[in-house]
Amino acid sequence: ADDLEISEAAIRRAYSERVQHHVHRTPVLECTQMNARVPGRSFFLKSEHLQRVGAFKIRGAVNAIGLSAANTIVTQSSGNHAQAVALACQLLGKAAVVVMPSNSPQVKVDAVRDTYGAKVEFCEPTQEAREQRSAELVSALRSELGEEAVEEIHPNQDPRVVNGQGTVAIELLEQMAEREQKLDAVVVSIGGGGLIGGIATLIKAVSPETLVIGAEAERACSAFKTKAAGKLVTNPPNTKIESIADSIKSSLGQTTYPLVLKHVDSVFTATEEEISEAMRFTMERTKQVIEAGCGAAVAVALSKQLHEAHPELKNVGVILCGGNVDLSNLPWL
Numbered sequence: 517a518d519d520l521e522i523s524e525a526a527i528r529r530a531y532s533e534r535v536q537h538h539v540h541r542t543p544v545l546e547c548t549q550m551n552a553r554v555p556g557r558s559f560f561l562k563s564e565h566l567q568r569v570g571a572f573k574i575r576g577a578v579n580a581i582g583l584s585a586a587n588t589i590v591t592q593s594s595g596n597h598a599q600a601v602a603l604a605c606q607l608l609g610k611a612a613v614v615v616m617p618s619n620s621p622q623v624k625v626d627a628v629r630d631t632y633g634a635k636v637e638f639c640e641p642t643q644e645a646r647e648q649r650s651a652e653l654v655s656a657l658r659s660e661l662g663e664e665a666v667e668e669i670h671p672n673q674d675p676r677v678v679n680g681q682g683t684v685a686i687e688l689l690e691q692m693a694e695r696e697q698k699l700d701a702v703v704v705s706i707g708g709g710g711l712i713g714g715i716a717t718l719i720k721a722v723s724p725e726t727l728v729i730g731a732e733a734e735r736a737c738s739a740f741k742t743k744a745a746g747k748l749v750t751n752p753p754n755t756k757i758e759s760i761a762d763s764i765k766s767s768l769g770q771t772t773y774p775l776v777l778k779h780v781d782s783v784f785t786a787t788e789e790e791i792s793e794a795m796r797f798t799m800e801r802t803k804q805v806i807e808a809g810c811g812a813a814v815a816v817a818l819s820k821q822l823h824e825a826h827p828e829l830k831n832v833g834v835i836l837c838g839g840n841v842d843l844s845n846l847p848w849l
Contacts, residue, residue, distance in 0.1 A: 519583055520675050522775065524721035527682035527714060534582040535575050535683045538607050542566050544691045544833075549801040553818050558831050560699070562688045565806050565839030569627075571763075572684055572711055572837050573600035577669070579680030581608050586667035588613065590654050592639075592646040594620045595763055596838055597671035602632030613657070615650045617641035621842060642754060672708025673771040682714025688833055689722060701727035701826065702833035705813040706739040706783065707764035709772030711837060716779035727826065730776065730783035731816035733791060733809075735759040738767035739776050740783045748773040760847045761791055763809030763838055784822055786815035792847040794818060798836075807841040 519526055545561040564572040577600035581589055591601045592615035605612035612634035616625060619641045629636045639649035650668055657666040669677065685702075692699055702719060704712040716728040730739050736757045741749035750767035751757060757765045768776060776783070786794070795811035797818075798804055806814070816822055817834045 519679070522675050522678050522682075522713065522717055522771070524718055526679045527718050528686065530579040530676075530679045531683040531686050534579050535680055538568075538578045538604070539574055540567055541687055544688065545802060545804070547802045550797075550818070554823055557829060559817060560688075560692065560697075560831065560833045561802065561804070562684060562691075562833060562835050563804065564684060565804060565810060565836045569596060569599040569603055570838055570840040571596035571600070572681055572835070573597045573671075574603060575683050576674075576677035576680035576710060576714075577601045577604035578607065579683075580669045580674050580676035581605060581610060583676050584667050584669070586665055587611065588657055588661060588666045590650055590657065590666065590668045591615070591671065592650040593671050594624060596840055598624065598628045598634075599632060601669060602628045602634035605634065606632050611635070613637060613653060615639055615646055615653065617646065623842070644754065672710030672766065673769040675771060678710045678714045678717075678771060678775070680714070681711045682718045684711070684835060685715040685718040689719070692831075692833070697831055699723070699726050699833045700829045700831050701729055702835065703729045703731055703813045703817040703822075704835045705764050705809050705837050706730045706732050706768070706776070707809065708766040709739060709768045709776055711835065712780060713772040713775035715835070716775060720779045727781045727829070728779060729816065729822065730780050731813040732783060732785045733759045733761040733764060733812055734785040734787050736761070736765045737783075737785045739780075740785050742768055742773050742776060743780070743783045746777065759808075760788055761808040761812050763807055763840075764812060782825065784816045784819060786812045786819065788847075790815040790819070796848055804836065805839045805841060806836050807838045808847065810835075810837045810839070813837065
């Protein structure tokens, strides 16, 4: 039951009992050229774009699916979570059914279906249609296989997923300790808030003086608005968000918004141009391929606004959360 609470203990249990057996301990990289952008500051890049499925999401998927009593897992996602659930089910010997929008990139459909062996069900490309289709599938599968045999796992509001994502911070803090360095801040991109929720929970328990800074696209800034209002503010429903940062367009939800209000020190937004520039800078100078959702964290880490708000920061961790990018469709091409 404690594994449904989001806490330092649950995150540590997630790591030792489930997550560390199936994921890469991704490296922490440094880049002189990046440090030179903000004199007096050193950036430590936690490289989850090098993780299995190209993003941190395998951590939450392995934890949630490992804790689930069901042997058929349903999820709805067009992106990294879909691949993570499909791979986690493959690793743990369960069946995966993934609801994907009909306009999903073929490369993502192929990865989910062919590489990781999940069953794909298509739906109209709106959040509402995805939720309706997955609810229909869950009830149909339950009547066929039994109530306990089927479970839907939400990409970012399931506490087991949030605890799994928080394991990124266990590794990062250990890797900094191995360097005999301490982090003054860590910058994390925010979509639905599962990653920052888990990371902030762990970091504030272990090192409360380390700042946790959120990064969002200006065009999808649910967390920025939530922080300002002191209550949950979501992106407008049934409205297509035009941003290159497709992996962070989700809003915070009931599980994650209290974590952001409680544990995240501040949230900054980045423009489309800043995200694109940060992505390109990272690719050219660090030689790492990152997606735009991750570019938001780099953009905020390098930004004038962060520097002006916190000029004292010396060592700043940046979570490079994913690298699943369509190379024929880079924003500057």
